[in-house]
Amino acid sequence: MGKVIVLDAEGKQVSFTSEKKAERLLQEGKAVEVSRDPFTIRLARVVDLPAREEPPAPALPGEGKRILLHICCGPCGTYTIQRLRDLGFAVTGYWYNPNIHPFAEHELRRETLRGYAEQVSLPVIWHETYDMPLYFRQVAGHEAFGERCRICYRLRLEQTARAARDGGFDAFTTTLLISIHQDQEAIRQIGEEVGEAIGVPFFYEDFRRGWSERGRIANEYGLYKQHYCGCLYSEWEAARARAIKGTR
Numbered sequence: 001m002g003k004v005i006v007l008d009a010e011g012k013q014v015s016f017t018s019e020k021k022a023e024r025l026l027q028e029g030k031a032v033e034v035s036r037d038p039f040t041i042r043l044a045r046v047v048d049l050p051a052r053e054e055p056p057a058p059a060l061p062g063e064g065k066r067i068l069l070h071i072c073c074g075p076c077g078t079y080t081i082q083r084l085r086d087l088g089f090a091v092t093g094y095w096y097n098p099n100i101h102p103f104a105e106h107e108l109r110r111e112t113l114r115g116y117a118e119q120v121s122l123p124v125i126w127h128e129t130y131d132m133p134l135y136f137r138q139v140a141g142h143e144a145f146g147e148r149c150r151i152c153y154r155l156r157l158e159q160t161a162r163a164a165r166d167g168g169f170d171a172f173t174t175t176l177l178i179s180i181h182q183d184q185e186a187i188r189q190i191g192e193e194v195g196e197a198i199g200v201p202f203f204y205e206d207f208r209r210g211w212s213e214r215g216r217i218a219n220e221y222g223l224y225k226q227h228y229c230g231c232l233y234s235e236w237e238a239a240r241a242r243a244i245k246g247t248r
């Protein structure tokens with residue numbers, strides 16, 4: 001025996017019933033037949049169905065959390081700030097880049113970030129000192145590209161993690177993760193090591209999917225875009241590469 005479709009007086013489908021029960025409702029005048037194929041009856045009364053509860057939206061990973069974002073320059077901050085906000089984080093920027101040389105270039109990048117941060121209402125903690133001598137002491141004897149970069153990442157991420165811990169942040173991360181020129185795996189590994197040692201979780205996401213959006217936003221806001229990574233070594237390497245290519 002097939003199931004019979006049951007409508008209420010307003011025509012809403014409210015349930016199914018057996019043919020035997022449907023026939024009884026028809027005989028008792030409590031329902032009228034709508035069709036035989038498929039067998040459908042309509043009740044004489046309106047049935048109030050309980051409202052269907054929508055499942056709650058899944059929580060965003062950053063909801064209710066404060067994150068300290070180490071920012072290496074204004075352009076790399078663009079997509080990254082937006083993305084972290086989209087993930088629900090309350091974002092605060094952190095400026096600590098003793099690897100940027102000379103000092104005039106450091107100031108130019110810092111001012112670029114300052115202007116952009118104002119426009120997107122980003123609070124920023126500015127590390128007070130320019131620790132350029134510390135950078136050179138740490139990379140001394142390890143100047144090869146890659147080797148010195150890992151030291152450079154650690155120097156900046158350790159300081160960011162300490163600032164995050166002191167400021168009571170729930171996590172920290174870095175705009176270095178958006179760069180197609182940096183060693184993503186090394187940054188992730190060092191960030192996680194440092195976070196564990198200092199006691200603040202490192203938030204990892206491969207932000208490189210936002211690389212072209214980074215360029216678009218930087219152009220829209222007219223941000224200064226540098227032509228070398230930051231240290232004197234990288235400035236020399238970039239100049240040498242351009243000379244070899246004959247672009248300068």
Ligand code: SF4
Pocket residue numbers: 099100146148149150152153229230231233234
């Ligand atoms: S190339 Fe960039 S990441 Fe590497 S040491 Fe220089 S400033 Fe740091």
